[in-house]
Amino acid sequence: MITTNIGKVFGLVCLAVGVSLIGVGCNGSSENGNGSELSGKVQIDGSSTVYPISEAVAEEFGAVHKDVHPIVGISGTGGGMKKFIAGEIDICDASRGMKEKEANACKEKGIEFIELSVAFDGLAVIANPKNTWCDCLTVGQLKELWRPESGVKQWKDLNPKWPAKDIKLYGPGTDSGTFDYFTEAIVGEEKASRSDYTASEDDNVLVTGIQSDEYAIGYFGYAYYEENKDKLKLLGVDGGKGCTTPSLETVRDNSYAPLSRPLFIYVRKSALERPEVEAFVKFYLKNAAQLAKDVGYVPVSDEVAKANEEALKGALSK
Structure with a gap:
């Protein structure tokens, strides 16, 4: 398991990032759209390269949302895609773009997804x-x-x-x-x-x-x-x-x-219907730039970050 400078970052994220903009309070009193506490699991698996960022986000998010348990695995991009297509995980970490055959398999299974660029490596x-x-x-x-x-x-x-x-x-x-x-x-x-x-x-x-x-x-x-x-x-x-x-x-x-190369996360649209997954992905995008720097990756540009936000907004509006 990679234990890079993540630990140093956790205590600073709430200060360095406008977390409150996404409805997540650093005092742990965050709420979802209907005013109830978030709970449940968020399942992430895939690339060992993307793992440091996803694990850092999961640790910090879990510290804020005590009843949400983000679980990050490492089975390689291909292994993560297999689980993603099988509906076993909510988010697939990927150190390459989704292949055409994987996209076709998702279509056959009725799995809609969004692709978000989280860093460069x-x-x-x-x-x-x-x-x-x-x-x-x-x-x-x-x-x-x-x-x-x-x-x-x-x-x-x-x-x-x-x-x-x-x-x-x-x-x-x-x-x-x-x-x-x-x-x-x-x-x-x-x-x-x-x-x-x-x-x-x-x-x-x-x-x-x-x-x-x-x-x-x-x-x-x-x-x-x-x-x-x-x-x-x-x-x-x-x-x-x-x-x-x-x-x-x-x-x-x-x-x-x-x-x-660019690094990605793929998110199932159906998973975004769960408040804990929606909050986690929003949190991810808000924190990815800072955490990418701290684990040695290159943050995405402002243009890519804006495209990520638009992609997520579009998925949530449907």
Whole structure:
């Protein structure tokens, strides 16, 4: 579980954010539209990348609404989508956009939803701190390393000046939106990847693996690198305009290409009919910008934030 600076934020949210604008009082006396106390559960699952934001929102919301229990799981974007389509959860965290087949499955099930952009993230390419020979990889080298049927076994296969040592690969599991995004951006086809690597939906497993092997390399969300940067080495990526490393600035201006991406939550419209879910989503949008910064993500622009509010308003008016 990610325990980034969230704890420092909880006590400040009521001061830093206009919570009262959405009908939620910091004294815990919040009410829904008919004047009664909120209660119930809000079920969230999906991306491990979006998890830090959703968990932070859930913790703060639950502190204000003592009788509402937001539950945030991590089963990867694909796993979350399966639960969302099955009607098992109210909100799906996603580190990629919903696929056409998933949208069609929702339609077949009669599930209407709204898509809300909550932050931006960059994917970080990570090596062991003892790696002194590689500071940057081109997109071409990354593709050759990760493509299906790759012949790259040792570091020297990427550059003859590099060690004749076996590369140990670490990356997200196939249900992860991070996996989908990386393979499409680097290999050119979603889910096209070599299979002989250590895969996990738990970023902690990836960090531990890379940290423990001098010849390891892997990838996961930039925010999680930030939480573990004292244990890891961040590699630059050359997408054709020179070597660039991910940062709040390079992700925001898209100069860290092609490994910058938006992060989403998908909300079932039928779930919004429950006052606790409506209040939670409103709270989420009001607090996401501040919490995104605190967990290392890039907040959405004012224009995207306004579009989110309009999307939610439209869903609630029907």
